[in-house]
Amino acid sequence: xxxxxxxxxxxxxxxxxxxxxxxxxxxxxxxxxxxxxxxxxxxxxxxxxxxxxxxxxxxxxxxxxxxxxxxxxxxxxxxxxxxxxxxxxxxxxxxxxxxxxxxxxxxxxxxxxxxxxxxxxxxxxxxxxxxxxxxxxxxxxxxxxxxxxxxxxxxxxxxxxxxxxxxxxxxxxxxxxxxxxxxxxxxxxxxxxxxxxxxxxxxxxxxxxxxxxxxxxxxxxxxxxxxxxxxxxxxxxxxxxxxxxxxxxxxxxxxxxxxxxxxxxxxxxxxxxxxxxxxxxxxxxxxxxxxxxxxxxxxxxxxxxxxxxxxxxxxxxxxxxxxxxxxxxxxxxxxxxxxxxxxxxxxxxxxxxxxxxxxxxxxxxxxxxxxxxxxxxxxxxxxxxxxxxxxxxxxxxxxxxxxxxxxxxxxxxxxxxxxxxxxxxxxxxxxxxxxxxxxxxxxxxxxxxxxxxxxxxx
Numbered sequence: 001x002x003x004x005x006x007x008x009x010x011x012x013x014x015x016x017x018x019x020x021x022x023x024x025x026x027x028x029x030x031x032x033x034x035x036x037x038x039x040x041x042x043x044x045x046x047x048x049x050x051x052x053x054x055x056x057x058x059x060x061x062x063x064x065x066x067x068x069x070x071x072x073x074x075x076x077x078x079x080x081x082x083x084x085x086x087x088x089x090x091x092x093x094x095x096x097x098x099x100x101x102x103x104x105x106x107x108x109x110x111x112x113x114x115x116x117x118x119x120x121x122x123x124x125x126x127x128x129x130x131x132x133x134x135x136x137x138x139x140x141x142x143x144x145x146x147x148x149x150x151x152x153x154x155x156x157x158x159x160x161x162x163x164x165x166x167x168x169x170x171x172x173x174x175x176x177x178x179x180x181x182x183x184x185x186x187x188x189x190x191x192x193x194x195x196x197x198x199x200x201x202x203x204x205x206x207x208x209x210x211x212x213x214x215x216x217x218x219x220x221x222x223x224x225x226x227x228x229x230x231x232x233x234x235x236x237x238x239x240x241x242x243x244x245x246x247x248x249x250x251x252x253x254x255x256x257x258x259x260x261x262x263x264x265x266x267x268x269x270x271x272x273x274x275x276x277x278x279x280x281x282x283x284x285x286x287x288x289x290x291x292x293x294x295x296x297x298x299x300x301x302x303x304x305x306x307x308x309x310x311x312x313x314x315x316x317x318x319x320x321x322x323x324x325x326x327x328x329x330x331x332x333x334x335x336x337x338x339x340x341x342x343x344x345x346x347x348x349x350x351x352x353x354x355x356x357x358x359x360x361x362x363x364x365x366x367x368x369x370x371x372x373x374x375x376x377x378x379x380x381x382x383x384x385x386x387x388x389x390x391x392x393x394x395x396x397x398x399x400x401x402x403x404x405x406x407x408x409x410x411x412x413x414x415x416x417x418x419x420x421x422x423x424x425x426x427x428x429x430x431x432x433x434x435x436x437x438x439x440x441x442x443x444x445x446x447x448x449x450x451x452x453x454x455x456x457x458x
Contacts, residue, residue, distance in 0.1 A: 038076045045076040048336045052081045053108040055091045062344075065352060070343050077336045088112060099123045102328075107337040110324035114418060115150070115158035124157040125325040130338050131156075143361045149410040150319040160319030161345055162358030165405070168192070168283040169293045169302035174199050177282065178303055186309030186408075189224040193249045196282055203282045204255040225416055225424060227311040228445075234453040239446035244438045251432060255280060268292060268375055271383045274301040288359045291374055294398035298386045305401060307408070314411040320358050359402060370399050417456065423448045 037044040054062040063081045071079055082105070084091040092112050098104040104123060114120050128151075131137050146163045147156055170181045177199050181187070187195075192205050228237050237243075267290045269277070277284055284302040286293055293305050310316050323341050325334060345360065347368040360366040374395045380387075387394040424445065431441040 046332065048077045048332045050077060050079055050107060050333055050336045050340065051105040052079055052340070053084070053091070053095060053105040054081070055084045055088060055109050055111070056086045061352070066340075066344050066349075070340055073343075074336075074339065077339070079340070104326050104328075106326050106329050106333050107340065108324050108326075110158045110322050111320060113324070114414070115322070115324065116152040116412075116414060117417070121152055121155075121157045123327055125327045125329060125334060126155040126157065127159045127325065127338075128154075128156045130325075130334050134338065141363055143359075143363065143406045145406055145408070145410045146317060146319060146361050149317055149412045150322070158319065158322035158324055159341060160322040160361055161341070162321045162360055163317045163319045164287050164289075164358045165315055165317045166308040167286050167288075167293070167305045168308065169286060169300075169304045170306075171203070171278050171282050171284070172301055172303050173278050174203075174282060181304060181306055184306055186307045186313055186315065188227075188309060188311055189250065190227075190246060190311075192283065193246070193253060196253050197249075200282065201253070204280055205250070205253045205283060206255070206281065206285055224310065225421075226316075226411070229416060229420070229449065229453075231415060234456070236446055236449040236453060238449065239442045243445075244442050247428065247431060247441060248438045268379060269302075271301075278302065287357075288402060289357050289373075291370065291398060292385075294401045295374070295394040296387055296397050297394065298388065299384065307405065310411060312411075313409065315405060315408040316413050317410050318358075318413050363403065366402065367399050370402065371395060374398070417452075419456075420449055420452055423452060 036047055038047055052062065052067075060083065063083050067079050067081050071077065084094070091109075095104065095108060095113070099120075110124075115124065128147075143163070146160055150156065150158055150160050168181070168187065170178045172178050177195065180195065180199075184191070196203070196205055228243055229235075230237075267286075269284070269290065269292065274284075278301045284290075284293070286305070288294065292300065293302065307315050323337075325337055329337065345362045345365050347365045350365070350368045350372045360369060374391075375385075377391055379385075380391050427436070427441050427444050427448070430436045431438060436444065
């Protein structure tokens with residue numbers, strides 16, 4: 001009896017510390033669950049905190065729509081969202097300062113920052129490994145050429161969700177011009193000038209004088225300057241007769257009196273506007289948000305959608321609405337960032353988007369956007385547009401046209417640094433206003449750009 005009594009006492013004495021340990025452990029676990037873990041689908045998952053900064057074009061959507069919806073579906077990801085409205089200057093100033101102080105957000109819109117400058121990319125993480133680690137990532141769902149064009153030294157520091165490029169439709173009232181243009185897979189600003197000389201120099205090329213680059217809607221489509229700058233060798237070649245002739249012809253063949261009519265988001269050119277344009281211009285310059293010229297409409301005065309390319313035949317694109325990722329983020333934060341960026345590209349959100357100016361890099365979203373914003377049946381009837389197989393099939397063919405651009409070699413317009421673009425804009429503006437001659441403009445550009453290239457750190 002005595003032995004048994006001692007046995008029970010010994011067991012009980014051993015049980016008390018074990019019970020205390022279990023209670024203590026449970027309390028600790030409950031505390032961890034309260035602070036660092038959350039119960040999701042039958043298991044505890046570690047909470048991931050993700051700070052996000054954004055700017056237009058997302059406006060309030062990130063904080064008011066996407067953020068709450070995403071967190072509802074992903075309770076383990078806690079978003080700390082800061083918006084800067086439309087104040088681009090303040091946004092860029094604050095994010096540059098945050099980089100230097102080590103307080104940069106985890107995920108942020110990178111538009112406006114030079115994501116190909118080593119002084120910037122040292123703060124950024126590469127998206128490519130994150131993308132390819134996803135089990136549901138399929139390259140065929142994306143315009144991969146856009147990502148490669150936006151990459152720097154084979155790393156993707158800016159994930160563009162949209163992009164844009166320039167195209168031209170040709171004035172069908174000029175005999176032979178449509179046939180000539182349709183023989184080309186892409187045209188440069190130089191090609192357009194030669195076509196004006198060959199067919200009808202009394203008509204203009206464009207409403208905007210910008211013979212080298214200022215926007216994707218210029219006759220150079222942001223790419224022709226690449227003919228005169230070699231970023232690999234850090235050399236410029238402006239001070240020559242080819243450039244002098246080019247800017248002189250570009251000024252002569254652009255209309256100085258008509259402001260740009262390309263400010264609208266989705267621009268439908270009605271029949272009356274086409275008549276007015278055809279009396280002044282050989283070409284109508286457009287982008288994918290002028291959708292009617294992507295569709296096989298038989299009775300448009302302007303016809304076609306030949307892309308504007310650089311001197312090497314590459315489609316010059318402008319990646320946009322691009323997201324950057326802080327180099328200091330953890331693997332869990334990078335995964336959360338990917339999930340949030342992908343969530344914002346969900347095709348079912350098209351109805352709440354602001355009207356897009358660009359083409360989505362995510363093909364399912366691109367298709368939904370084109371269907372949603374294509375000219376309506378009413379617009380087709382009002383303008384008397386004729387299609388062989390009806391509007392629905394015309395829109396489907398337009399989508400195929402957009403997808404066909406994915407196979408073209410592409411180059412990012414931003415391959416030319418902003419400081420050089422600023423020099424170009426200043427000098428060419430002086431030439432356009434008559435303050436300097438073409439020869440002086442070429443010399444000034446040569447000297448100033450050469451110096452800027454020598455001082456660059458990349």
